[in-house]
Amino acid sequence: MADAPDTERQAVEPDAREVLSVSQLNDRIASVVQDTPALNGVRCIGEVTDLHKNSTALYFTLTDGEAELPCTIWANRYREMDADLEDGTEVILEGDIDYWVEGGKIDLKPWEVVVGGDQAAAVERLRSELEERGWFEDEQKQQPPAFPERVNVVTSLRGDARYDIQNAIHGQDPTVDILVKDATVQGWNAPTSIANGIHHLDRSEDVDAIIVGRGDGSDSNLQAFNTERVAEAIFTANTPVVTAIGHTDDRLIADQVADIATITPTAAGEYTVNFRKEFLASEIEPLKQQLDAAYETFQQEHEHEQELAEAVGEATAPGASHRFTTRSRSLRCCCCCWS
Known part of the structure; x- marks a missing residue:
C-alpha cells in the first residue's frame, strides 16, 4: 500500500493557549x-x-x-x-x-x-471663516436667467417642498422643465446627500437654475444647511443656486452663500419665474424714459417748425411785398424829419 500523505500522518499538536x-x-x-x-x-x-x-x-x-x-x-x-x-x-x-x-x-x-x-458656537466659527474667504460677497453671486427653460431641484422626494416649488413655477409658466434630485435633508448624512445632489445637477449643461431646500423644521433639522460641505457645493456651482429653506430665524450659512436666498420653497419657485418681471422692468424703464425724452424733443421741434412755417407764410403771402415797401418808405420819411 502506498504511503499515506504526510498531512494524514502528522499528529495534531495541541495549542497551549487557553480556549475561552x-x-x-x-x-x-x-x-x-x-x-x-x-x-x-x-x-x-x-x-x-x-x-x-x-x-x-x-x-x-x-x-x-x-x-x-x-x-x-x-x-x-x-x-x-x-x-x-x-x-x-x-x-x-x-x-x-x-x-x-x-x-x-x-x-x-x-x-x-x-x-x-456647542453647535451654535461651531456654526458661528464656520460663518466667520467663510466670510473671511469671501464666500458671502456680492461679487461672487450669479443672477439666474430671466427666462429659464429648465430648473433643477435638490430636495426630498417624500417632502412637500418639491410640490410647492413645482406648483409655484408651473403656476406662472407651465413650459418650464423641472427635474428633482432626491436628497436626504436632515440627519447625519444630509450634508453629503445635498452636496452630491448639487454637484450632480450642476454638471447638466442645459440647466438654468438649481433650487436647494426643504420645508420648515427645528433648528437641529436644518443644520445640514449650516455645514461647510453644503456651502462649498453651492459656492463652487457654475449654475446659479437659489435656496428654498422654510425658516424664519437667522439666515443659514447656505442662504448667505447662495446666489439668491428665499425663506420658503414656494417663494423660491415664484422668484425663479417672476424674476423676468423685474428684469423686464429694469430694461423697459430706461427705454421708456428715452422714448419720453425723444417725444418731448420731437414736440418742441415740431412747434418750432410750425412757427417758421407761419413766418415764411406771412412773408410770401400776396401783398406782403407792398406792405414791406410802404413800411420802408414810412421809415425813410421819419428819418428825413429827424435830419
Missing part, C-alpha cells in the same frame, strides 16, 4: 472596559439617529457623520433628564462606556444629556 467560551471572553472584555479610566465619565458630542424606546430604556445611535456609537438611557433616568430627544437632535452626552456581556455590544450609557451642545 464566548461568555468568558465577553467577561474579560467587560472587565477591561470597566477598569479603563479613559472610558469612564467620557463626554461626547454628536447627533441622535435611529431613536426608539420602550418601557425599559431609550435606545439611539450617536453619530458625527463619520462614525457611530450605540447609546442606551434607562427609562427612569431619562424621565429625570431635562431633555426631549428626537432624530437629528445635536447633543453632548456624559456617561460611561459599557460592554453588554450577553449581547457582546459596547455602548455609551449617559447620565447627563445637554441638548444643542
Whole structure:
C-alpha cells in the first residue's frame, strides 16, 4: 500500500493557549472596559439617529457623520433628564462606556444629556471663516436667467417642498422643465446627500437654475444647511443656486452663500419665474424714459417748425411785398424829419 500523505500522518499538536467560551471572553472584555479610566465619565458630542424606546430604556445611535456609537438611557433616568430627544437632535452626552456581556455590544450609557451642545458656537466659527474667504460677497453671486427653460431641484422626494416649488413655477409658466434630485435633508448624512445632489445637477449643461431646500423644521433639522460641505457645493456651482429653506430665524450659512436666498420653497419657485418681471422692468424703464425724452424733443421741434412755417407764410403771402415797401418808405420819411 502506498504511503499515506504526510498531512494524514502528522499528529495534531495541541495549542497551549487557553480556549475561552464566548461568555468568558465577553467577561474579560467587560472587565477591561470597566477598569479603563479613559472610558469612564467620557463626554461626547454628536447627533441622535435611529431613536426608539420602550418601557425599559431609550435606545439611539450617536453619530458625527463619520462614525457611530450605540447609546442606551434607562427609562427612569431619562424621565429625570431635562431633555426631549428626537432624530437629528445635536447633543453632548456624559456617561460611561459599557460592554453588554450577553449581547457582546459596547455602548455609551449617559447620565447627563445637554441638548444643542456647542453647535451654535461651531456654526458661528464656520460663518466667520467663510466670510473671511469671501464666500458671502456680492461679487461672487450669479443672477439666474430671466427666462429659464429648465430648473433643477435638490430636495426630498417624500417632502412637500418639491410640490410647492413645482406648483409655484408651473403656476406662472407651465413650459418650464423641472427635474428633482432626491436628497436626504436632515440627519447625519444630509450634508453629503445635498452636496452630491448639487454637484450632480450642476454638471447638466442645459440647466438654468438649481433650487436647494426643504420645508420648515427645528433648528437641529436644518443644520445640514449650516455645514461647510453644503456651502462649498453651492459656492463652487457654475449654475446659479437659489435656496428654498422654510425658516424664519437667522439666515443659514447656505442662504448667505447662495446666489439668491428665499425663506420658503414656494417663494423660491415664484422668484425663479417672476424674476423676468423685474428684469423686464429694469430694461423697459430706461427705454421708456428715452422714448419720453425723444417725444418731448420731437414736440418742441415740431412747434418750432410750425412757427417758421407761419413766418415764411406771412412773408410770401400776396401783398406782403407792398406792405414791406410802404413800411420802408414810412421809415425813410421819419428819418428825413429827424435830419
